[in-house]
Amino acid sequence: MSNEDNKKVILKVYRTNYNKDDSPHYDKFEVPVKRWTTVLDALLHVKSYSDSSVGIRYSCRMASCGSCGMKINGRPSLACYTKISELKDDVVVCEPLPNFPRIRDLVSDFSQFFSHHKNMKPFIQNDKVSLDIDDKHDLVEFEQTHEDVDKYLQFSYCIRCGLCYSACPTVATDPKFPGPQALSQAYRYEADSRDDSKKTRFNIIDERHGIWRCHFAGSCSVVCPKGVDPALGIQLLKGHMLGLSKNNKKLSNLRTKNKE
Amino acid sequence: MALLRLRESQITKIHYLTGILSLFAVAIHIIFRLIMPFGQSLSYENVVANYQNIFYVILLESILVLISIHGFNGLRIILIELKQSHRWESTITILVLIAMVGVIAYGTRTIVIASGL
Ligand code: SF4
Ligand code: FES
Numbered sequence: 001m002s003n004e005d006n007k008k009v010i011l012k013v014y015r016t017n018y019n020k021d022d023s024p025h026y027d028k029f030e031v032p033v034k035r036w037t038t039v040l041d042a043l044l045h046v047k048s049y050s051d052s053s054v055g056i057r058y059s060c061r062m063a064s065c066g067s068c069g070m071k072i073n074g075r076p077s078l079a080c081y082t083k084i085s086e087l088k089d090d091v092v093v094c095e096p097l098p099n100f101p102r103i104r105d106l107v108s109d110f111s112q113f114f115s116h117h118k119n120m121k122p123f124i125q126n127d128k129v130s131l132d133i134d135d136k137h138d139l140v141e142f143e144q145t146h147e148d149v150d151k152y153l154q155f156s157y158c159i160r161c162g163l164c165y166s167a168c169p170t171v172a173t174d175p176k177f178p179g180p181q182a183l184s185q186a187y188r189y190e191a192d193s194r195d196d197s198k199k200t201r202f203n204i205i206d207e208r209h210g211i212w213r214c215h216f217a218g219s220c221s222v223v224c225p226k227g228v229d230p231a232l233g234i235q236l237l238k239g240h241m242l243g244l245s246k247n248n249k250k251l252s253n254l255r256t257k258n259k260e
Numbered sequence: 261m262a263l264l265r266l267r268e269s270q271i272t273k274i275h276y277l278t279g280i281l282s283l284f285a286v287a288i289h290i291i292f293r294l295i296m297p298f299g300q301s302l303s304y305e306n307v308v309a310n311y312q313n314i315f316y317v318i319l320l321e322s323i324l325v326l327i328s329i330h331g332f333n334g335l336r337i338i339l340i341e342l343k344q345s346h347r348w349e350s351t352i353t354i355l356v357l358i359a360m361v362g363v364i365a366y367g368t369r370t371i372v373i374a375s376g377l
Contacts, residue, residue: 174341202269208340208349212268241269242276 008032009084011042013054014095017104026093027051033084039072039092040079043106055105063225066161070106071095076163076223097166112175113162116182119204122189125197126251142194142252155188155233157226164220164230176209180220183211184233190240193252202241211238264353275333282326288319311374324367332360 011031016024029050031042043056058068061080068079073093084092100108124142164180165171171179178186186205189195205211214234221231239245292310293301300306310316336356340349 170341174344176344177341206267206269208268209344210268212272213337213341242273 006032007034009042009089010091011046012091012093013043013046013105014093015054015105016102017055018102019104027054035083035085037084038080039070039077039082039084039094040068042084042092043079043094055103055107057107064159066159069097069161069163069166071097071166076166078161078163078225081225097162099166099168099171100162108162110162113165113179113181114160116178117160117185119178120182120186120189120201121197121204122185124189124192124194125200126195128196144193144252148193148252151193152188152191155184155191155228155230158185158188158228158230159226161225163223163225164228167219167223169217169219170213170215174209174213177213178205178210180214180230180234183214183237184228184230186211187233187237190237191249193249196251205237206241211241214238264350271333275330278326278330278333282323282330285319285323285326289323292316308374311371312376314375317371317375317377320371321368324371325364328360328364328367332356332363 008030011029012026013029014024015027016022029046031037031045033042040056040058040061043054047054047056056068056070056079058080059065060067063078063081066078069076070079071077071094072079072082073087073089076097079094094106096102096106096108100110100113102108158181160181162181164184168177168180170177183205186201190198190201211234214231216231216235218231221229224230236245295301296306333356336352339352339356342348
């Protein structure tokens with residue numbers, strides 16, 4: 001057996017229960033790791049063999065659901081997407097995400113983050129189409145070219161993991177600021193040729209605590225595990241709002257059954 | 261008050277514009293200091309002579325107005341991030357506006373007196 005197969009690391013896990021007035025502390029666990037062991041694997045090992053009470057949130061284990069965000073060695077990361085071998089450290093410190101209210105151990109409260117996302121009305125709105133689908137028996141789909149899709153595709157990869165939100169220095173001081181995730185989603189729909197509700201969304205984000213409070217630190221894009229680049233979305237959106245750049249969006253037509 | 265009802269995007273446009281314009285205005289102001297030895301350019305006679313030059317007076321007034329608008333809006337942005345309440349935001353906006361008008365008025369008074377207009 002090679003040395004690598006016997007490797008062990010110390011996992012330092014932030015522990016507290018805010019409902020029970022627990023004073024925050026770190027628990028240390030020694031965990032065996034392989035080259036492919038992720039931080040989530042290590043935490044699950046701890047839960048199985050050392051302390052089943054460690055609080056973590058996870059689901060897909062493949063960077064798709066966005067549940068397992070936490071601060072790993074000082075950087076907001078997905079536990080299931082961070083290999084311990086890549087951290088190049090014998091001590092791995094796991095802490096809850098900054099900028100989120102904490103619930104217990106590594107689990108934080110996402111309600112405020114989701115409500116910012118919801119405020120952006122993150123769905124296609126188009127006056128041509130009623131949201132009441134029953135009215136539209138002949139509705140089939142909007143026609144879009146590949147170029148139309150390319151304009152927003154990158155931003156639609158967001159899994160709402162909240163890493164960008166926790167890395168944002170403006171969110172740290174201003175909880176009313178929608179944050180990089182919500183703002184990049186506003187751009188995602190603004191750039192989508194099926195959506196024509198630009199004005200409504202602009203009104204929502206053109207507020208005292210809105211898009212203009214982004215100081216372009218860019219840390220959101222550095223930590224995003226899906227390559228969304230929310231900082232880019234925000235700057236493009238700012239350009240559109242100031243009239244400095246044009247979207248040249250041509251609204252898609254509806255392809256209906258009758259036309260087929 | 262109409263100023264309080266400006267949208268943030270409109271204020272941002274003013275902020276960016278005053279920032280860029282003040283860069284140019286300050287650059288000209290610095291060039292004035294460099295066309296002769298620095299100490300000499302600040303000698304009493306030269307400073308008074310500068311104030312008698314109407315173009316220089318306009319330049320000084322523009323620097324005062326541009327930097328006051330840009331700077332005080334920057335201060336407003338910093339302060340409204342500190343607390344999230346509508347009352348705080350409006351109070352800060354009004355106080356910053358009053359301070360800005362005060363600084364511009366006092367600066368203009370100095371320019372007018374020195375230039376003997
Ligand atoms: S933009 Fe990236 S970091 Fe932010 S929530 Fe979406 S996937 Fe996560
Ligand atoms: S468990 Fe789903 S993203 Fe990590």
